[in-house]
Amino acid sequence: MPxxxxxxxxxxxHVSTTMRLVENAHIxxxxxxxxxxxxxxxxxxxxxxxxxxxxxxxxxRKTRKVRAELYHNLxxxxxxxxxxxxxVGEFIDNDFRIYAASLxxxxxxVLAVYYAFxxxxxxxxxxxx
Numbered sequence: 001m002p003x004x005x006x007x008x009x010x011x012x013x014h015v016s017t018t019m020r021l022v023e024n025a026h027i028x029x030x031x032x033x034x035x036x037x038x039x040x041x042x043x044x045x046x047x048x049x050x051x052x053x054x055x056x057x058x059x060x061r062k063t064r065k066v067r068a069e070l071y072h073n074l075x076x077x078x079x080x081x082x083x084x085x086x087x088v089g090e091f092i093d094n095d096f097r098i099y100a101a102s103l104x105x106x107x108x109x110v111l112a113v114y115y116a117f118x119x120x121x122x123x124x125x126x127x128x129x
Contacts, residue, residue: 072114
């Protein structure tokens with residue numbers, strides 16, 4: 001989990017090795033899911049939704065104390081949900097793109113709020129380590 005430490009009025013964000021490993025595993029899960037989609041392996045793609053989304057929400061929960069991480073991981077959750085919705089729509093020959101686009105839009109709105117209201121403050125408060 002990212003930690004913050006006081007240091008000369010600026011805080012340092014440190015990401016633990018364990019969290020970095022979970023983030024990297026999450027990328028692997030996501031790539032497997034999308035590889036199944038590209039290869040039209042429906043059962044594999046649908047099966048991989050659960051672990052991919054689960055790890056995304058795990059990361060969201062574990063990083064919730066650092067605002068920048070919270071907003072970005074929330075956007076990633078929306079992104080994966082949108083991506084999964086689009087994939088399932090293609091697998092069952094239904095056009096779910098409007099639902100996927102809505103979820104992508106939610107992710108964009110989350111980031112728009114962060115960058116409009118919090119980014120500048122966080123940039124002056126935190127130092128990445």
